[in-house]
Amino acid sequence: MKWSAEAPSNIALVKYMGKQDSFLNIPTNASLSYTLNHLVTAVELEYDPNLTDDQWEPLEQLNLSPRGQERFLAHFQFLKKYYDFDGHFIVRSGNNFPMGTGLASSASSFAALTTVACRALAELTSSKQPSVDELSQLSRRGSGSSCRSFYSPWSVWEGEQARTVDLPFTHLLHDCWIMSEREKSVSSSEAHRRVKTSPYFEGRENRATQRIHALTEALQTQNWYRAYQLTWDDFHDMHRMFETALEPFRYRTPGTDQALLILQDYWDEFGDGPLVTLDAGPNIHLLYRPDQHAMISELRSRFQTQLQDPKA
Ligand code: PMV
Numbered sequence: 040m041k042w043s044a045e046a047p048s049n050i051a052l053v054k055y056m057g058k059q060d061s062f063l064n065i066p067t068n069a070s071l072s073y074t075l076n077h078l079v080t081a082v083e084l085e086y087d088p089n090l091t092d093d094q095w096e097p098l099e100q101l102n103l104s105p106r107g108q109e110r111f112l113a114h115f116q117f118l119k120k121y122y123d124f125d126g127h128f129i130v131r132s133g134n135n136f137p138m139g140t141g142l143a144s145s146a147s148s149f150a151a152l153t154t155v156a157c158r159a160l161a162e163l164t165s166s167k168q169p170s171v172d173e174l175s176q177l178s179r180r181g182s183g184s185s186c187r188s189f190y191s192p193w194s195v196w197e198g199e200q201a202r203t204v205d206l207p208f209t210h211l212l213h214d215c216w217i218m219s220e221r222e223k224s225v226s227s228s229e230a231h232r233r234v235k236t237s238p239y240f241e242g243r244e245n246r247a248t249q250r251i252h253a254l255t256e257a258l259q260t261q262n263w264y265r266a267y268q269l270t271w272d273d274f275h276d277m278h279r280m281f282e283t284a285l286e287p288f289r290y291r292t293p294g295t296d297q298a299l300l301i302l303q304d305y306w307d308e309f310g311d312g313p314l315v316t317l318d319a320g321p322n323i324h325l326l327y328r329p330d331q332h333a334m335i336s337e338l339r340s341r342f343q344t345q346l347q348d349p350k351a
Pocket residue numbers: 050051053054055056070145182183184185227228318319
């Protein structure tokens with residue numbers, strides 16, 4: 040018997056960073072994200088009564104590290120326990136985006152695994168099929184940010200529950216400037232722990248809540264410049280906590296900072312540009328309105344020429 044499902048990735052504009060409860064993955068602060076519906080993970084499950092353990096296999100384009108496979112199968116184990124089911128499966132997963140897109144695939148992969156596993160396990164145990172809210176809450180246990188991927192295009196996550204928010208700009212274009220493809224030295228789980236020791240952690244919950252209100256209003260009133268400022272401030276807020284933790288760490292490279300200046304200059308020159316954000320990594324995520332389509336390649340070529348020759 041086989042089941043399959045897909046789920047999209049998402050990018051946060053007000054970031055989730057720090058956990059109130061690391062077992063349940065309850066965040067310290069609320070977050071707001073845009074769902075990237077074109078970047079998906081597919082997961083296929085094959086139930087085989089003869090297997091003695093679960094095993095992972097790649098679908099196309101994905102090579103999960105041993106640590107990644109372990110985390111993925113541990114979440115599957117958690118879901119089997121939730122449904123009180125003992126049998127074993129082959130779990131196959133793959134992304135439609137190459138690893139080099141700068142996107143961590145944990146949001147889409149955990150959302151897809153939760154969706155397909157709950158569907159299969161509900162069927163095999165003659166249980167009720169789960170609601171989207173239930174899927175999102177279960178997925179959160181495997182990867183916090185994955186709970187937002189169930190709601191589209193805009194999603195807000197607070198406490199145990201994520202939900203859709205109705206906002207304009209429903210067809211944004213996503214681009215990512217890759218600054219480094221090296222595996223990060225500090226995982227996001229470790230980052231969630233260390234930020235708590237930063238002096239800036241105090242007040243973070245309030246700052247994030249206020250930013251979500253302000254960003255919601257900016258998007259509702261189509262104030263793109265204000266949305267850019269708030270998004271910019273929020274990723275700096277998060278990176279400042281990384282860099283001022285008791286054991287400080289840094290994801291931004293000199294190239295990241297230089298590229299951020301190119302983006303700032305562009306905004307200063309034209310009074311328009313993309314929304315800019317960084318996750319727990321050095322790569323720069325950009326969101327453009329559909330009418331800014333030509334700006335994507337224009338900014339990319341500035342990035343390529345100016346980074347090669349900083350004086351250009
Ligand atoms: O879902 P996790 O535990 O990998 O956390 C990721 C958090 C950030 O990507 C840095 C921010 C966010 O809100 O997605």
